[in-house]
Amino acid sequence: MTNQPEDQSNYAQAEVNLQLDADQKINLMRDMIRIRRFEEAALKYYNAGKMGGFLHLYIGQESIAIGAVSLCGENDHIITAYRDHGHALAVGMNMNECMAELFGKSTGCSKGKGGSMHFFAPDKNYWGGHGIVAGQTPLGLGLAYGIKYKGLNGAALCFLGDGAVNQGTFHESLNLATLWDLPVIYIIENNGYSMGTSQERSSAFKGSLAQRGEAYGIAWESARGHDLYEVRAKTQKAFNRARNESRPTILELATYRHQGHSVADANAKKYRTPEEIGHHKENFDPLSLWKNQLLKEGVLSEEKHRQIDGEAKAEAKAAVEFAEQSPYPEISEITEDVYFEVDQGSTAGKTGRHFFHD
Amino acid sequence: MPMTLYRHAINRALNEELANDENVVIIGEEVAEYDGAYKVTEGLWKKWGDKRVVDAPISEAGFIGMGIGASMLGVRPVMELMFFSFAYVAFDQLINNAACVRYMSGGLINCPIVVRGPANGGTSVGATHSHAPENLFANMPGLKVVVPATARDAYGLMKSAIRDNDPVYFMENTLLYGDPAAASDLDDGEFTLPIGSAEVKRSGTDVSLIAHGRSVLVALEAAKQLEEEKGINAEVVDLRSIRPLDEETILQSVAKTHRAVLIDETKPFCGISSQIATTIQQEVFDDLDAPVLRVTSIDAPAIYSPPLEKEQVPNARRVVEKVMQLG
Numbered sequence: 001m002t003n004q005p006e007d008q009s010n011y012a013q014a015e016v017n018l019q020l021d022a023d024q025k026i027n028l029m030r031d032m033i034r035i036r037r038f039e040e041a042a043l044k045y046y047n048a049g050k051m052g053g054f055l056h057l058y059i060g061q062e063s064i065a066i067g068a069v070s071l072c073g074e075n076d077h078i079i080t081a082y083r084d085h086g087h088a089l090a091v092g093m094n095m096n097e098c099m100a101e102l103f104g105k106s107t108g109c110s111k112g113k114g115g116s117m118h119f120f121a122p123d124k125n126y127w128g129g130h131g132i133v134a135g136q137t138p139l140g141l142g143l144a145y146g147i148k149y150k151g152l153n154g155a156a157l158c159f160l161g162d163g164a165v166n167q168g169t170f171h172e173s174l175n176l177a178t179l180w181d182l183p184v185i186y187i188i189e190n191n192g193y194s195m196g197t198s199q200e201r202s203s204a205f206k207g208s209l210a211q212r213g214e215a216y217g218i219a220w221e222s223a224r225g226h227d228l229y230e231v232r233a234k235t236q237k238a239f240n241r242a243r244n245e246s247r248p249t250i251l252e253l254a255t256y257r258h259q260g261h262s263v264a265d266a267n268a269k270k271y272r273t274p275e276e277i278g279h280h281k282e283n284f285d286p287l288s289l290w291k292n293q294l295l296k297e298g299v300l301s302e303e304k305h306r307q308i309d310g311e312a313k314a315e316a317k318a319a320v321e322f323a324e325q326s327p328y329p330e331i332s333e334i335t336e337d338v339y340f341e342v343d344q345g346s347t348a349g350k351t352g353r354h355f356f357h358d
Numbered sequence: 359m360p361m362t363l364y365r366h367a368i369n370r371a372l373n374e375e376l377a378n379d380e381n382v383v384i385i386g387e388e389v390a391e392y393d394g395a396y397k398v399t400e401g402l403w404k405k406w407g408d409k410r411v412v413d414a415p416i417s418e419a420g421f422i423g424m425g426i427g428a429s430m431l432g433v434r435p436v437m438e439l440m441f442f443s444f445a446y447v448a449f450d451q452l453i454n455n456a457a458c459v460r461y462m463s464g465g466l467i468n469c470p471i472v473v474r475g476p477a478n479g480g481t482s483v484g485a486t487h488s489h490a491p492e493n494l495f496a497n498m499p500g501l502k503v504v505v506p507a508t509a510r511d512a513y514g515l516m517k518s519a520i521r522d523n524d525p526v527y528f529m530e531n532t533l534l535y536g537d538p539a540a541a542s543d544l545d546d547g548e549f550t551l552p553i554g555s556a557e558v559k560r561s562g563t564d565v566s567l568i569a570h571g572r573s574v575l576v577a578l579e580a581a582k583q584l585e586e587e588k589g590i591n592a593e594v595v596d597l598r599s600i601r602p603l604d605e606e607t608i609l610q611s612v613a614k615t616h617r618a619v620l621i622d623e624t625k626p627f628c629g630i631s632s633q634i635a636t637t638i639q640q641e642v643f644d645d646l647d648a649p650v651l652r653v654t655s656i657d658a659p660a661i662y663s664p665p666l667e668k669e670q671v672p673n674a675r676r677v678v679e680k681v682m683q684l685g
Contacts, residue, residue: 077431110464120463127430128463132454138420139455142427149383149409149433156427169451172420179415337465338499340523348522352554352602355499356633 012293014233016071022299026308028070028228029294032062032287033312035086038095041316042085042102046263050324051102055116058086060258063286064189065090067231068157071239075154077125077143079136081161082117083189083257084129091126093119095319105326112329113337133194134160134167137186141173144184148246155183155242157235163194165209166202174216174248183242185235188252189225195261196271210252218248225253226284229293256280362544365398365535367509368474371516372399372436374548376406379434382520385412385425386438386475395440396476396535418444422473423451426525429471430459436520442477442529443489456525457500468523474516477505477529478572479623479660480671488660488667490623492570493630495527496601502526502553503600507534507574510542511598514551522553531572539575554602558611562593565681566611568634569621570597573672577621580677590681600630608634609641616647619680621672626654648684653677 011017020028039057046055058065061083069078069090080087088098093109101108102116109119119129127143130136140158147154164170165188177184188209194202203209213220219241223234231253238249258281260268269277294300335342341349362370375382388395390403390413403411414421418439425435439445445452452473459467479488496503502524506512512530519526534540559574560581567577574596581592595611597603612618618638620631631652638650656670669676 079427108464110462110466113464114462118462120459120466122430122463122466127427127467128459130455132450135423135450135454138423138451139427139430141420142424142429142433143431145424146428146431146433149381149428150431169419169423172417173424175415175417176420176424335499337461337463339502340460340468343465348518348552348554351552352599352604354554354602356603 011227011229011233014229014236016232016236017229025294025297025299026304028066029290029300030308030312031066031090032290033309034095034315035062035065035089036287037309037312037316038089038098038319039085041320042099043263045320046102051116052104053115054262054264055102056083056262057257057259058083060280060285061189061191061225061255062086063228063231063290064187064225064253064255065159067228068187068235071232071235072125072157073154075147075152076157076239077127077147077154078157079127079140079143080129080159081133081136081164082129082131083161084117084119087159088119088121088126088129091121091124093121093124093126095315096322099319100323100326103323103326104328105323106329106333107322107326111333111337134164134170136160137164137167137170137173140186141177141182141184144177144182145180147183153243155185155239157185157187159187159189161194162188162190162192162199162209163202165212174213174218177248178217181246182248183246184248185238185242186248186250187235188250189255190252191255191257193261193271196265196267198271208252210250213250218250220250220252222252222254225255226286226289228286228290256284360543360545361538361541362509363536364509364512364530364540365396367513367542367544368398368516368530369400369402370544371513373402373405375517375520376402376410381432381434382436383410383412383433384436384438385414385421387414387416387440389413389438394438396532398530398535399438418448419451422448423455425471426451426456426469429469430467434470434520436472436474439473439475441487442475442491443487445473445491452495452527453498457498460524461500469525470523471525472519472528473525474528475530476532478531478533479655480572480667481532482662482664482667484662485659490655492529492600493624493628496630500524501601503529504553504598505529505571505600506598507571507596508540508542510544511551511557511596513544514549515553515598517550518553521550526553529571533572537575553599554604556598556604556607557596558593558607559596560592560594562591562615564591564615565617565619565684566593566595566615567619567621567677568595568597568608568611570600570630571623573621573623576672576674576677579674580681583674583678584681588678588682592681605637605641608637612638613642613645616645617684618650619677619684620650620652621677622652622654623671624654626652626657629654651680651683653680
């Protein structure tokens with residue numbers, strides 16, 4: 001079982017949450033539901049053989065991307081690993097371009113060149129979507145470096161999984177973050193398993209993974225990732241530290257993925273018991289928890305929830321249709337988007353041979 | 359005529375580009391207060407200060423990756439690897455992130471980073487510090503690989519590399535930094551040289567010696583010996599850039615001389631010369647009067663023993679012998 005922090009403070013009373021009006025709370029729900037319905041549709045068509053490669057689903061973790069990204073301003077930047085669909089939709093990418101990318105179509109967000117693990121939207125401050133575990137952690141640091149270098153008041157949100165904390169680049173990034181006072185926020189989405197290996201079998205730690213930050217003089221905190229109020233409250237503290245003091249934070253959010261590591265995870269039901277999975281779905285599903293919270297607060301009705309859910313399903317269905325109807329890239333496009341100057345058709349792009357296939 | 363040394367030519371290019379673009383920042387181990395392990399960045403920190411010239415800890419994967427991330431936001435980092443052999447520590451960042459991010463984003467993201475440092479053997483520092491990895495990086499679409507042999511080329515190509523919107527891996531040479539044979543007259547003001555353009559460094563008629571980096575100087579020395587001792591007039595083609603590659607200049611030379619010997623400090627298996635040989639046989643097969651031969655590093659990790667290492671890397675004697683084998 002993942003560690004579930006004991007702190008039961010009422011994060012609804014945090015300033016950043018008191019500022020939310022009813023519409024904003026419902027929008028947060030809508031955003032989470034959209035991720036869930038998008039991925040359910042993706043799963044269906046992955047299983048139908050419409051997509052290649054891997055499909056790492058975010059189902060169960062939606063409150064983290066939605067909660068953290070909901071706090072981002074124009075000078076804040078976001079980067080994550082390969083379980084990236086949720087963050088992509090959270091920053092405002094649309095379902096069509098994301099679904100088409102999964103289908104490998106030219107209308108995809110990366111023109112069918114990136115796939116599930118590599119979604120990007122720099123116009124929305126979203127820098128991927130990275131396939132190598134922890135490979136994005138120095139890049140996130142670099143985003144913070146860029147923010148600081150340009151004199152902007154912002155932060156880089158770098159998401160990673162619990163499996164990434166044992167990679168050298170993460171530790172190197174932590175050292176540099178403190179050494180150079182960089183406004184980076186590392187959010188460890190701790191779903192308890194690095195692929196099929198539990199946290200207990202993969203990481204040496206005391207208390208929490210985030211606590212490792214102490215060795216580097218980095219402020220750290222653990223939180224319940226399924227609680228949207230708590231995610232927002234704790235992330236806001238990290239944002240304040242980044243924006244006001246240009247200092248890094250490690251935030252570890254306990255969460256759970258309902259599906260396997262990827263859909264191709266043959267042992268998904270072996271390394272976790274059905275009881276464990278059921279326990280989390282029943283008690284810690286962020287969508288159910290947020291819905292119940294809003295019902296309790298009286299800002300949401302069952303009817304409104306049904307309507308939003310229906311809209312999300314329809315949107316996902318339409319995205320599938322869009323993806324199916326879209327063309328694949330042309331063979332000639334394989335060598336586009338490799339070199340800037342070549343794509344520009346500039347003199348530099350025509351100087352020397354850039355590609356060596358016959 | 360005052361001649362500028364190779365290290366000073368790069369220093370001048372860095373200094374000018376720091377002045378030209380406020381987004382240019384130099385980051386690396388010992389590049390600032392120490393003035394550079396090989397004095398390439400000498401004086402730059404004193405002139406430009408902490409923001410523009412940054413000492414990094416020994417943490418290549420971390421700071422190279424950081425530079426790549428910053429470059430996506432429009433910073434133009436020039437990252438020094440004290441030795442290009444240390445690139446292996448940062449390989450994931452250099453390949454999976456720098457080389458692939460434009461492609462995987464469907465062309466949405468620029469990665470204007472320069473990674474520079476010496477990439478050579480021949481200095482008796484053993485296998486871990488003597489790699490010539492240009493073939494490994496040139497194998498990766500998305501990367502540009504530049505290996506200048508002279509101060510003039512290093513200067514002009516460095517300025518182009520810094521202005522390029524794609525990652526350019528700029529491979530220098532500890533043996534060239536202070537070598538008068540690699541020095542150039544740089545008095546003709548500010549200029550750039552295009553990446554992807556080779557240069558005939560010595561015109562000849564009997565055989566084409568095709569080389570890059572310090573091997574160009576080896577080829578020039580061999581050409582001199584061939585002329586003086588054998589009456590053979592060799593042409594020397596300096597690739598300057600590995601990727602993009604100026605095939606036209608190579609092929610024109612071979613079509614003229616009908617013979618080619620490729621001099622290449624990388625290891626022979628899938629070395630730079632392997633690619634050149636493929637191109638030559640494919641494009642000018644009928645012009646050849648002899649097989650294309652190569653002088654590469656002898657195929658083992660770099661040996662320490664000083665006199666032996668001088669035999670392991672290409673040298674003029676080996677080049678002359680190879681030319682004589684052409685018959």
